Amino acid sequence: MASTLHWTSADIAALPDDGKRYEIIDGELFVSKQPHFYHQQLCTEVARLLANWSDESGLGRAIFAPGLIFADDDDVAPDVVWISNERLAAALGEDGKLHSAPELVVEVLSPGATNRRRDREAKLSLYSRRGVLEYWIADWPTRTIEVYRRQNLHLSLFATIVSGDLIESPLLPGFSVRADDLFARLP
Numbered sequence: 001m002a003s004t005l006h007w008t009s010a011d012i013a014a015l016p017d018d019g020k021r022y023e024i025i026d027g028e029l030f031v032s033k034q035p036h037f038y039h040q041q042l043c044t045e046v047a048r049l050l051a052n053w054s055d056e057s058g059l060g061r062a063i064f065a066p067g068l069i070f071a072d073d074d075d076v077a078p079d080v081v082w083i084s085n086e087r088l089a090a091a092l093g094e095d096g097k098l099h100s101a102p103e104l105v106v107e108v109l110s111p112g113a114t115n116r117r118r119d120r121e122a123k124l125s126l127y128s129r130r131g132v133l134e135y136w137i138a139d140w141p142t143r144t145i146e147v148y149r150r151q152n153l154h155l156s157l158f159a160t161i162v163s164g165d166l167i168e169s170p171l172l173p174g175f176s177v178r179a180d181d182l183f184a185r186l187p
Helices: 009-014 037-057 085-091 113-130
Strands: 021-025 028-032 060-064 068-071 074-076 080-084 104-108 134-139 144-151 154-161 166-168 176-178
Touching: 009 021, 021 113, 028 113, 037 060, 037 080, 037 104, 037 134, 060 085, 074 113, 080 085, 104 113, 113 134, 113 144, 113 154
Parallel strands: 104 134
Antiparallel strands: 021 028, 021 074, 060 080, 068 074, 080 104, 134 144, 144 154, 166 176
């Protein structure tokens, strides 16, 4: 009987620095290549808009690709997070990583079935279990954003944002951006 390797943060730390993104969810290793230019462009736009709102409101911070370590076998790097000042004070470890849930996590889908399963299933489940209040899954080729909000202790699909819709959140009072503006720099 073959045993399945249960990955930990220590295993990731021992891997070479080869430009790939290594994440573990429930001990399962996920490896991603360098993202597509438009993936990164959309991450930058989301982070910029959230950072601008955060600067104006003073309520928290938007962070691009932070380390988020919930446990030794739940060690991920979401594309963008927004975390309130209160949660940041408790979540930020001496290692410079977040160790508890930010309010908002944003993932931009990468091509491929494994990447989509990671973001739509494994990460959705992880963020739901760990107390994330809202999770956005952005799909740059289709120009849509799935918004999941915490309801009855789980993240559930609240809305799918498409062209013409506004992106708003009760977590971010006064934050509002048109989906078309968010995707405007993409072909």
